[in-house]
Amino acid sequence: MLKRYFPILTWGREYNRATLEADLIAAIIVTIMLIPQSLAYALLAGLPPEVGLYASISPLVIYALLGTSRPLAVGPVAVVSLMTATAVGDLAAKGTPEYLGAAIALAFISGIMLLVMGLLRLGFITSFLSHPVIAGFISASGILIAAGQLKHFLGIKVPGKTIPEVAEGIWANIHQINIPTVLISIFAIGFLYWSRKGLKPVLIKRGLTERLASVLVRAAPVVAVIVTILVTWALGLENWGVKVVGEVPEGLPAPTLPPFDPALWGQLFVPALLISIIGYVETISVAQTLAAKKRQRIDPDQELVALGGSNIAASISGGFPVTGGFARSVVNFEAGAATPAAGAFTAIGMAVATFTLTPALYFLPQATLAATIFVAVLTLVDLGAIKRIFTYSPGDAMAMVATIVVTLLDGVDVGIATGVILSIGLHLWRSSRPHVAELGQVPGTEHFRNIRRHRVETAPGVLSLRVDESLWFPNARFIEEMIYDRIAADKSIKHVVLNCPAINHIDSSALEALEQVNEQLKDAGVRLHLSEVKGPVMDRLTRSDLITHLSGQIYLTHFDALATLAPETTRDCADLSRCETHR
């Protein structure tokens, strides 16, 4: 039991010198990658840069105690930082203590939610986000984030989060553009973009292994950070209008509790839920992908607990919402992290950074951090997915496009809500019109097939129907109408046989519909039969009135039904003795 909630008790016992070495190397690499990222995502969330550092220490320690994924690295990530900025920006002005307090409360509420969901095993809630909706939301968030960095590149002030707001803001303030800032931005974006594509081949040419090269490429942002700090300091660019990070408090803040203001908590409830769900979906996807590669297991419910604990820890140490990051987890994995202890060592690295590096960050241009974000989030944008999904399912693609468009035009909350409603509506609509085949017998066999697709024989007076969908409330009325229409159209029908091998479930609405059909057909002189009802479905039906009131029979096979109801047309069965034994 204790081992379930504290996976460290399992992997900790096998800990040895080899795993320690592997974890230490991974931790050093991830720390180098994480320093600029955590500063950048704090900027994206509208928070002071040191908050990003705080959010990259205690959550990693807690995750090391509670997490079931070995390479997962938690901390601030782009999409959740954007969602934080949106949620908190609605409640307080940037730079105020209220803004920071709301962000800390957001992490706390989200942590509690995740923890409760984990302990109550409610992880399935996240399944209601369909893939096209998540993909669309992530792409749109990437575009929103990238667009939000333009102001940092130009050195102007632009309020607003949605694309129309950003476009309008840039248009209105374009005359205040700051040339040194633009130059730094061009260098940083260019260098980072090149390092993603061109640096790796260069490193491999110099004799590095491919794995080491791909890991080192991840350290490129640190190079950009160092170069731009030095240039800004040497040329005194902060006096030429280049915005720098400025004073960053040294060391760690004392643990505090978030503000317990019921009104604030009420306003943060829905954003915290969305952040929890989106954050968890991102975490679990990464964790699962990396675990499957090594045939390791993760426990999705325990991951909720671990992520919840990480967010509470982030909150208490003055940070904002965190989640499992894709890029840094992959780096951790590729750098050879063997256990979650790598995360704890990374936390130590980050803590050392807050004590030693903060003075050096004074001259770091905000444009460099914006460039780090810009280049990172462009990988989130995958508009080609629309076309891929459209080829397979135009409806799903439409849900994705709607999510993207609404997110870009109206923000993240409305965007994700639109996507969820659309995808559930779409599915209900699909299941409301199931495929129904009228069946006929393949001559000389016991097989029955769709009369529209095969050469088959039907028995006069008997209507055989196969519904290719579970029966439940969205299609209950459809089934009823369909059967009534058939018997009204052909007055010779005396028996309706529902062939049920594709019916995995019958809910009580559909049961009511079948009872109605049974009664109405009885009045109209038609009997209702079922055939090939699955075991679990039959188990439930025996607890209902339908079985006792059914005007017809339930047959094990459809052939049995036809052999009984229309023996003269089914007598040409190849092997009658076998047919008999089936009954």
Add this chain to the structure above:
Amino acid sequence: MLKRYFPILTWGREYNRATLEADLIAAIIVTIMLIPQSLAYALLAGLPPEVGLYASISPLVIYALLGTSRPLAVGPVAVVSLMTATAVGDLAAKGTPEYLGAAIALAFISGIMLLVMGLLRLGFITSFLSHPVIAGFISASGILIAAGQLKHFLGIKVPGKTIPEVAEGIWANIHQINIPTVLISIFAIGFLYWSRKGLKPVLIKRGLTERLASVLVRAAPVVAVIVTILVTWALGLENWGVKVVGEVPEGLPAPTLPPFDPALWGQLFVPALLISIIGYVETISVAQTLAAKKRQRIDPDQELVALGGSNIAASISGGFPVTGGFARSVVNFEAGAATPAAGAFTAIGMAVATFTLTPALYFLPQATLAATIFVAVLTLVDLGAIKRIFTYSPGDAMAMVATIVVTLLDGVDVGIATGVILSIGLHLWRSSRPHVAELGQVPGTEHFRNIRRHRVETAPGVLSLRVDESLWFPNARFIEEMIYDRIAADKSIKHVVLNCPAINHIDSSALEALEQVNEQLKDAGVRLHLSEVKGPVMDRLTRSDLITHLSGQIYLTHFDALATLAPETTRDCADLSRCETHR
């Protein structure tokens, strides 16, 4: 085409003297039943009594032109009247022109919605109300309506719609109780209740046929109306505090358009939608039930058009929302109505009533109308359904109980919304955890069955799984996790074969999950195969990348898969030559 939208062009051609006679008799009986009902439901909706009469004239004429159900009788009904009172009561004070105007606008908006849904063939929207939710909502509405009549029986004023409000109101005003009103109420309720149970046997004993007796019983409210009018008039009870209907304008109002106030329309949008959906569900259920009894067809989309037209007509003639009534349609059917013309004749009867009977209604006690409502709505309350549904499906029963409780405590809008969200959530939850069976071969056959339920043989290194549910976003992650867990638990697995006969659909989320599984399994040295994929599912898969990237094969039968992947364990097939031909 014209015949589709005007079914009268079809049945009108066959009209003859026999159908005319049948329709006339039915119309007379329905008219007698409808007069007290229409007054009572106007009272329930908080409107002047004559509005109930207006709503029982023009809608019947329009339905006769547009409707596809022969015996359906439209007009004011209990649940929709309650919903009207709730919707309009939030916007204006009872008795004001604004209140009446809002009710008229509500009918108009609801009419337009139904018409648009009919023309765009959006009837499926109503399928999203599950049976337990509708049943719970109708029962709770019945209780709310019955509770709302108590004030009329006691002769006191009680504001509020929910049970706590009504209970508090009665408690606060109980000292103002009016004894003559209570006496009239006791007589009216007692008589109406007895007439439902005891009158029919008496009439049959007197030599009437059963059908005629059940029709005549429906006229009992008229007797109660006449008796209480006479008593009130003779004893001058209106001077003793008995509230009477009072002055009712004679004749019909001039046609008018509803107030076109954008703010009002915005506020009425959601209530109008709920009224449209609930009204349509009630209409279509009655229409379908009665049509199936005679193997007649109704067109659900055209019923939307007809109901929409009826509501627009109700609005233009100064009435409030109408729908197909269950009780009156059954009476119409039992009285022998042959065509929708019976409705048109009923409309003439109601019009005559507005010209001749209104002076007589002056002394009609409101308590009598309340008694009519009270006895009628008690038949809507079916709490026994909770137990029946619980036996079959505890989850569905919980959704029903929640709908009832929330409706009683918080009103109709919140109640129905709660029910819809719960039932959709419940279904998503169910499909998020589908039944998955690990399969083994029944020795000596080509059949594969659940290893937990049957004595079967499995092949080493091959994992056979059958998912008994379509694959879509709520279960996409579950499937992925389940497969990863299996291959992590058993490192000897080299092949995973998904047996797909129960999969009716794979949406793009599930496709993405399968692609992920395929990639991760490939990395882990495991191949993914599919077997017995259905035709329509296969058609779609061929448009996806999965097929080209699949590490394994797609087999026509599961036996083929095992015969290929583990030939040494499947060689004991009874008829190998046949197995070969299957491939």
